[in-house]
Amino acid sequence: MTFPLGALVTSSLLFLVAFSLPNVHSINSSWKHAAHNIIGPSNPISTPKHHRRSFLAGPWKKAQATFYEGGSGTFGGACGYEDVVKDGYGLDTVALSTVLFNKGLACGACYEIKCMDSPQxxxxxxxxxxxxxTDLCPPNYAxxxxNGGWCNPPREHFDxxxxxxxxxxxxxxxxxxxQYRRVPCKRQGGIRFTITGNPYFNLIKVSNVGGSGDVVGVQVKGExxxxxxxxxxxxxxxxxxNAMLSGETLTFRVTTSDGRCTTSEAVAPKGWQFGQTFVGKNLA
Known part of the structure; x- marks a missing residue:
């Protein structure tokens, strides 16, 4: 009996596929598992790095310092802190020059500053x-x-x-x-998460962060x-x-500039409301 060439080739290919894939279900399951961990914006970019050591003080550098008037409700403007006292920082705060502020990346960082202009x-x-x-000292290019433009680039200045x-x-x-240097932030209590916005746009304020103090990543998940x-x-x-957070019990993960992470499990209960602040796990 003779077979058409096309049928013969097709039969051979089917045989090879069946021979090379004896357990299709197990391979399909492995692919689904890999896809779940690789694909999609809802998966975390990083995982907690508990092996990293605590943030250490940096070297001393030279700069100059001035002061500006205000109060607890104005000293945190450029970083999004409505009240630096309520947000855990007290009044010992500083507005950084453009270079140090780094487009807001330095918000929450801590510095030790030593006056060196004695006796004047x-x-x-x-x-x-x-x-x-907690704030930006804006440049004054005029x-x-x-002589007055203390916060102009590339000056490192503390207001x-x-x-x-x-x-x-x-x-x-x-x-x-x-003289100044970066130092670890020592905070009282946990990281604070303040949720504002609406069901279609959520804005989370992260404050009172210990360790390096400056946050580079925030993630959230529900139950x-x-x-x-x-x-x-x-x-x-x-x-x-823009994710739908309403109606979920929320867990937050915070990553700081030194690569350390902390996860606050189920910190916001299912019935949370916009405008509320929740306290989670901090970094030392």
């Missing part, structure tokens, strides 16, 4: 203080960098909240020379439909997502 403006004993970056400045220098001095979802930085330490 520094208080006795060359005092130092710890401050949190004035030279060494301290007046209550902080008064701890190290006399306000009559106006501007003083300082039901909402899988791990990456939030996008809106401005400062405000993070946004």
């Amino acid at each position: 403006g520094c208080k006795p004993g060359q005092p130092s203080l710890l401050v949190t970056a 004035l030279p960098s060494d 301290l909240a007046k209550p902080a400045y008064e701890k190290i220098a006399d306000c009559k001095a106006g501007i003083v020379s300082v 039901g439909q909402l899988k791990w979802t990456d939030l996008k930085r809106n401005w400062g330490q405000r993070w946004e997502t």
Whole structure:
């Protein structure tokens, strides 16, 4: 008996496929598992790196410092903190020059600042203080960098909240020379997540972060439909997502600039409301 060439080739191909794939179900399951972990914006980019050591203080550098007037409700403007006291920072805060502020990436970072302009403006004993970056000192290109345009690029400059400045220098001095370095942030209590917006646009304020203090990534997931979802930085330490968070018990994961992560499990209960603040797990 003879067979058409096409039928013979087709039969051979089917035989080869059947021979090389003896367990189609197991391969299909493996593919689904791989796809679940690789594909889709709802999966986490990073996982907690608990092996990383705590953030360490950096080297001392030279800069200058001034002060600006205001209060707890204005010292956190460019970073999205409505009230620096309620957000866990107190009044020991600072507005950074353009270079240091780095488009808001430095929000929440901590610095030790030591006054070095003695005896013209520094208080006795060359005092130092710890401050949190909560605002931007905008450039003033109408004035030279060494005479009024203190925060113009590429200067590294600290415009301290007046209550902080008064701890190290006399306000009559106006501007003083300082040494500064990045230091770990030591916070009281946990990271704070404030949820605002509406069911179709969620804006999360992340504050009171320990360790390096400056957040580079935020993720959220629910206990039901909402899988791990990456939030996008809106401005400062405000993070946004269009994912449907309402009606879900929310878990947040925060990643700081030194690569460390902390996960706050089920920190916002299922019945949470916009405008509420929830406290999660912090970094040391």
